[in-house]
Structures are given as C-alpha cells and as structure tokens.
Amino acid sequence: MIGIWILAEHDGGNFALCSFELLGEARRLAQKLAGTVAALVLAGDDELPIDVLGHYGADRVYLIDDPRLHHYDPTVAVASITRLCRLHQPVLMLFPATTTGSDLAARLAVSQDWSLVPHCVNIQIRGDRIELVRPLAQRGIHGVFSASQSGPGIVTILPDTLGVERPERARRTMVERVTAVIPQHQDIEVCGFVAADPRTSDLGEAEIIVAAGRGVGSLDNMRLVEELATVIGGSVAGTRPVVDLGWLPHSRQVGQTGTSVRPRLYIACGISGAAQHVAGMRDAGTIVAVNTDRGAPIFDIADLGIVDDVTKVLPLLTQCCRALCRK
Amino acid sequence: MRPEVFLCVKQAAGLTTPVRFNSDASDVAPECRIWSTNDGDRFALDAALRAREGGVIGGVTCVTAGPTEADEALYYCLAAGADRAIRIPVSAAALFEPAVAGALLAAAIRHLGGQLVFAAQRSSDGESGMVPVYLAHALGAAYLSDVTDFQLDGTVVEIRRRIEGGHRQVWRSQLPAVVAFDRGSASPRYVAVAAMALARRREVQQLTESALGISLSQIPRPVRLERLIPPRVRTKKLPGPDWNQSATERMQTIVIGGAARRASTMLEGPREEVAAVAADYLHKRRLLRHRVS
Numbered sequence: 215m216i217g218i219w220i221l222a223e224h225d226g227g228n229f230a231l232c233s234f235e236l237l238g239e240a241r242r243l244a245q246k247l248a249g250t251v252a253a254l255v256l257a258g259d260d261e262l263p264i265d266v267l268g269h270y271g272a273d274r275v276y277l278i279d280d281p282r283l284h285h286y287d288p289t290v291a292v293a294s295i296t297r298l299c300r301l302h303q304p305v306l307m308l309f310p311a312t313t314t315g316s317d318l319a320a321r322l323a324v325s326q327d328w329s330l331v332p333h334c335v336n337i338q339i340r341g342d343r344i345e346l347v348r349p350l351a352q353r354g355i356h357g358v359f360s361a362s363q364s365g366p367g368i369v370t371i372l373p374d375t376l377g378v379e380r381p382e383r384a385r386r387t388m389v390e391r392v393t394a395v396i397p398q399h400q401d402i403e404v405c406g407f408v409a410a411d412p413r414t415s416d417l418g419e420a421e422i423i424v425a426a427g428r429g430v431g432s433l434d435n436m437r438l439v440e441e442l443a444t445v446i447g448g449s450v451a452g453t454r455p456v457v458d459l460g461w462l463p464h465s466r467q468v469g470q471t472g473t474s475v476r477p478r479l480y481i482a483c484g485i486s487g488a489a490q491h492v493a494g495m496r497d498a499g500t501i502v503a504v505n506t507d508r509g510a511p512i513f514d515i516a517d518l519g520i521v522d523d524v525t526k527v528l529p530l531l532t533q534c535c536r537a538l539c540r541k
Numbered sequence: 542m543r544p545e546v547f548l549c550v551k552q553a554a555g556l557t558t559p560v561r562f563n564s565d566a567s568d569v570a571p572e573c574r575i576w577s578t579n580d581g582d583r584f585a586l587d588a589a590l591r592a593r594e595g596g597v598i599g600g601v602t603c604v605t606a607g608p609t610e611a612d613e614a615l616y617y618c619l620a621a622g623a624d625r626a627i628r629i630p631v632s633a634a635a636l637f638e639p640a641v642a643g644a645l646l647a648a649a650i651r652h653l654g655g656q657l658v659f660a661a662q663r664s665s666d667g668e669s670g671m672v673p674v675y676l677a678h679a680l681g682a683a684y685l686s687d688v689t690d691f692q693l694d695g696t697v698v699e700i701r702r703r704i705e706g707g708h709r710q711v712w713r714s715q716l717p718a719v720v721a722f723d724r725g726s727a728s729p730r731y732v733a734v735a736a737m738a739l740a741r742r743r744e745v746q747q748l749t750e751s752a753l754g755i756s757l758s759q760i761p762r763p764v765r766l767e768r769l770i771p772p773r774v775r776t777k778k779l780p781g782p783d784w785n786q787s788a789t790e791r792m793q794t795i796v797i798g799g800a801a802r803r804a805s806t807m808l809e810g811p812r813e814e815v816a817a818v819a820a821d822y823l824h825k826r827r828l829l830r831h832r833v834s
Contacts, residue, residue, distance in 0.1 A: 225706075231827060285710060286710065288684075312705055313702070313703060313704050313705060314704065314705075316670060316686075317686045317687070320670065320671055320674040320686075321674060323671075323763065324671070324674045324675055324678045325678065327761070327763065328763065329763040329764045330671065330763070331764055332668075332669050332670060332671065333669075345767065347770070349668075350667075350769070354772030354773060355556070355560065355769060355770065355771065355772055356769070356770040357767075357768075357769055357770070358766070358769075358770065359764045359765065359766055359767060360764070360765050360767055361764055361765075401714055401715070402683055402684075402685070402712050402713070402714050403712065403713045403714065404710065404711075404712055405699075405711050405712065405713050406710070406711030407709070407710055407711070408701065408708065408709040408710075408711065409708055410706055410707030410708045415708075416707055419703070419706070419707040420706070420707055421705070422828070446823075446828075446829050447706065447829075478828060479823065479828040489792075500823075500826060500828060502819065502822075502823070508807075513805055513807070514805075516805050517805060517806070518805065518806050518808065518819060518822055519805045519806070519807045519808065520807075520808045520809075520815055520819055521807060521808070521809045522809070522812060522815060527812055527815060530815075530816035531819055531820060534816050534817050534819070534820030534821075535820045535823065535829055537820075538820055538821070538823075538824040538829055539829055
C-alpha cells in the first residue's frame with residue numbers, strides 16, 4: 215500500500231493548523247494513488263488530541279513519545295523517523311515549512327540521500343510519477359521537479375497555502391506508539407528553551423498581537439493589555455499616539471512609521487483605526503477590535519467588534535481566555 | 542588557538558521585468574538577471590565580524606562559488622572587514638542544485654582546514670535553505686539552523702535559534718560546526734563606496750575543481766528540474782479607489798492599500814456575556830495558543 219506521511223506539529227497542547235492542511239493534501243493524493251495517510255507526531259509527554267488527526271484524514275498515527283522530544287531534538291527526531299521510514303517505506307512525506315519542519319526535512323533528506331523539494335505549492339500525479347511545483351526566485355517563475363533518488367520524496371509546504379478541509383468526526387485513526395531512537399553519538403545537545411517575552415519579542419514573528427491605542431486611557435491600564443497578551447501567548451504592540459505618550463517603545467509601534475505585521479490574530483484595544491495604523495496591520499488573519507465608538511473605522515476591517523470601554527471589557531476577556539486556554 | 546570563520550557567500554540573481562527565457566525555455570535569459578550580494582549573507586558576515594571584534598575567532602575568510610560576477614559578493618565582505626576571499630570558478634547554472642553548491646563549498650573548506658563555517662540560512666534567489674545542510678553533511682560537522690545568536694567557548698558552540706511564535710531554542714555542539722544564520726535583529730553594517738573601491742583592488746584567490754579534487758559531474762543530484770513555468774500574464778488594469786467616495790475616503794483607501802472591509806460581527810450588551818462570546822469565538826477558530834512552558 216502506498217504510504218503518504220505528514221509531520222503533525224503541535225504546541226504541546228493543540229495541533230497546529232498547518233498539520234490539518236497537510237492532512238487534507240495527503241488525503242487528496244492518497245485517493246488518487248489508492249494509498250493511506252499516516253501522521254507522524256513527535257511528542258514529549260504532551261497530552262495531545264490525537265483523535266483529531268483522524269477526523270482530518272489520518273488513517274494511522276505514529277506517536278514517537280520521548281521526553282527528549284518535548285522541545286524539538288533534531289538528532290532523536292531524525293533517527294526515529296529514519297527507522298520508521300525504513301520499516302514502512304512511505305512514498306511521500308509532507309512537512310510544514312516551519313522552522314522545525316524545514317530543519318527536520320532537510321536533515322532527513324541529506325542524511326538519507328532522499329529527495330527534498332522545499333516550499334512546494336502544487337503536487338501533481340502524472341501516471342506513476344509525482345511532480346512537484348515550487349516557486350523559483352521572484353517574478354512568478356515556477357519549476358517542476360521530480361525525484362531522481364530512491365526512498366521517500368520529502369516536500370515542505372508553507373503554512374496557510376492549502377486551507378483546511380472539513381473534518382469528518384466519525385473517522386477513526388489507529389495510533390501506534392513508537393519508541394524514540396536515541397543515537398549513541400549526538401552532535402547537537404538541546405539545552406534550553408527561551409519563551410518569547412511579549413514586550414520584547416520581534417513583532418514580525420508574532421502570531422498573536424494585542425495592540426493598544428490611546429483608548430486604553432493611561433500607562434497603568436497598559437497592564438490589562440499585557441495581561442491578555444500573556445494569557446493568550448501574544449505580543450504587545452501599540453499605535454503611534456501610544457508610543458508618543460511613552461507607554462511603549464518605538465520598536466512596538468505598528469503602522470506606516472512603525473512595523474508592518476501579519477499575525478494570525480490581531481486584537482486592537484482602544485484603537486480607532488487611523489489609516490496610518492491600518493496600513494501596518496490590515497493583512498492580519500483575524501482582527502478583533504474593542505472600541506467605545508461604534509462608528510470607528512477599525513470596525514470596518516474587523517472580523518469581530520466589541521463596542522465597549524476597553525478598560526472594563528479587557529479584564530473579563532482575559533479571564534474567559536484564561537479559562538479556555540486551561541481546557 | 543582561536544578558530545577561523547569560513548563564511549559562505551553568494552552573488553544572488555534577481556530578475557528584471559518582464560522576464561525572458563532562452564530559446565528552449567530551460568532557463569532565464571542571461572540579460573534578465575540582476576546580480577546582487579545575497580541579503581542573508583550580510584547578517585552572517587556581521588555576526589562573523591562581531592565575533593572577531595570580540596576576540597572569539599581568529600579571522601574571517603569568505604568563500605563563494607560562481608562565475609566572475611560572484612567576486613562582487615567577496616568584495617562586499619572584504620570592504621566590510623573580512624580578511625581574505627576565495628572563489629571556486631564554476632558557471633552560475635551549475636550552482637542551481639543546492640547539493641552541488643554544498644559539495645563545492647565543503648571541498649574548499651576541507652581543503653583549507655576549516656572547522657567553523659558561517660552561512661545565511663537561505664539565499665534570496667534559490668530560497669531552498671539546503672546549502673548549509675549539504676555543507677555540514679559533507680564536512681561531517683554539526684548543522685545549527687535558523688541561528689540568531691552565536692557564542693563560542695573554546696571548541697564549544699552555543700547558539701540560540703528562532704522557532705515559531707518568537708521563541709528561541711538553545712543548542713550546543715562541538716566544532717566542527719556549520720552555523721546557518723537567520724536574519725536576526727541586528728542590522729548589517731554599512732559599507733562605504735570608498736571601501737568597496739579599495740576592496741576591488743584586493744586579490745581574490747581561486748580554487749579550481751581540479752585543485753579541490755572534485756568533479757561536478759560526480760555530485761549526485763537528488764531532484765531533477767523537469768521544466769520551468771513562466772510567470773502568469775497579469776492584466777494591466779490597475780485597481781483604484783471608488784470614485785463615488787469623498788476625497789478623504791479615497792485618500793484613506795490609498796493609504797491603507799485598499800484593505801477590504803470584513804463582515805464584522807458586532808458585540809454589544811452585558812460585559813460578561815460579550816467577553817464570553819468573544820473568547821469562545823477565538824477558541825473555536827483555534828486562535829488561542831496554550832502557554833508555552
């Protein structure tokens with residue numbers, strides 16, 4: 215049976231959306247090739263909703279369980295996946311083009327002489343051949359590649375390019391727990407993890423941003439914004455007036471004279487939506503705005519609007535989010 | 542003895558508009574390429590120069606592979622403060638495969654006895670991010686990817702690497718190591734025109750394939766380029782603001798780049814209820830991230 219595998223990434227509690235995107239694509243290919251879909255999970259004592267992978271198309275889940283994989287350990291991950299691949303011989307492996315996915319894909323491909331096409335945008339089946347399309351340089355040129363080595367072909371796919379398919383809640387998956395392979399010689403020692411500080415981490419990298427506008431009212435109230443950001447794992451940012459008032463440094467300013475951002479979630483607290491600010495955050499995935507003025511322009515581009523005083527509603531929103539994050 | 546850093550650089554190819562292909566459509570026409578020093582290399586160079594200034598490393602040698610045009614990337618490094626420059630003369634087309642570029646650079650660094658290699662994580666033209674990993678594999682060195690901070694203590698390399706969400710992971714390894722730099726937060730240093738002019742007078746050492754004992758034809762290529770797909774022809778019609786709007790509204794549309802209005806859900810009413818609905822909205826869309834420990 216032709217095996218198509220994906221790497222399911224997670225944050226220790228939930229699977230990343232890109233994992234479901236990959237499962238959808240793997241399902242589509244498996245139907246064409248009459249194959250099966252398996253998901254690889256590198257878990258380090260994490261409690262994960264494994265069943266969800268079945269809902270999105272995984273026939274089987276290989277759960278590589280070892281405390282050393284709580285944070286990505288390249289040596290253990292490569293050795294464990296290599297052994298699994300030799301045992302089951304998948305034809306194609308889809309990895310998310312995240313830092314972990316890209317690093318693991320590259321290490322696997324180079325160490326095992328397997329083919330890798332990074333940042334693939336289209337996978338086509340032509341007879342018994344798999345053709346992989348990826349953008350080359352700039353200006354919209356694409357290259358069509360095919361593997362010239364034996365062994366599984368590895369493909370990395372940028373998150374948010376495929377979209378997530380509708381889940382089938384009735385679909386079940388088989389979970390196989392796999393013991394991690396710990397190589398005797400490890401050339402890299404994983405010795406620490408530094409969690410992003412919402413006040414100082416790079417805004418360009420942030421997936422969640424909680425931004426403050428003048429509507430926050432005072433420097434004291436900035437702690438409400440920081441608290442929400444901490445609870446939901448986001449970064450704190452602000453508008454130019456907030457920076458001018460000295461409530462945040464210029465490095466935290468979003469807008470035309472600050473940083474342009476593209477997070478998955480942007481919560482605008484007490485921001486009216488001046489064009490100069492919107493220019494720096496309009497490409498955010500989901501925009502939530504809190505403002506007392508129902509006619510504020512920010513509501514024109516928001517997905518969810520809350521018409522209320524930000525200082526009153528923010529503590530309650532933080533409380534509700536905290537409860538949901540613990541679930 | 543402090544190790545020398547071997548910095549791998551690339552003269553990357555940008556493209557003109559419109560792009561033309563050669564007669565058999567297998568490659569871009571040479572006149573449509575614009576060469577410039579790979580942006581990521583500037584960050585790696587800056588990290589190397591900072592390490593040398595801090596007395597951590599002995600010197601900085603820049604290595605590239607490519608045609609004569611690739612010397613420009615080396616001149617940039619020399620102008621910024623690198624100690625010496627080496628080029629492996631090959632055609633630009635030969636370097637299309639990351640496996641080939643990695644094998645050539647590794648051969649040169651092995652020939653020169655390098656233990657510590659710096660490179661950009663990816664180039665602005667190929668963007669595969671594969672050259673450093675091929676390089677590390679060929680040298681039998683530890684591969685440290687997406688690096689934002691680098692420290693060296695004797696023969697122990699400790700790095701911080703970027704991961705999703707702005708977090709950092711700390712890795713440690715022994716030399717030999719290949720350190721692939723992410724852009725990081727530091728700005729690369731400015732190189733004055735006069736310094737570039739002086740750098741162009743300096744010698745670029747050449748190491749040929751035969752001197753390195755390597756043959757391009759013997760390097761395995763794990764993937765094969767079947768064909769190129771030319772860019773999609775785009776309509777010349779330019780979108781503009783709605784002329785029924787007032788001048789202020791039109792100006793606003795232009796400034797925000799025509800941000801599309803979204804179908805907003807508005808929440809008003811009792812605060813506790815509104816907060817609960819909003820949190821549930823975020824939770825259902827998987828926008829709430831668990832706190833990372």
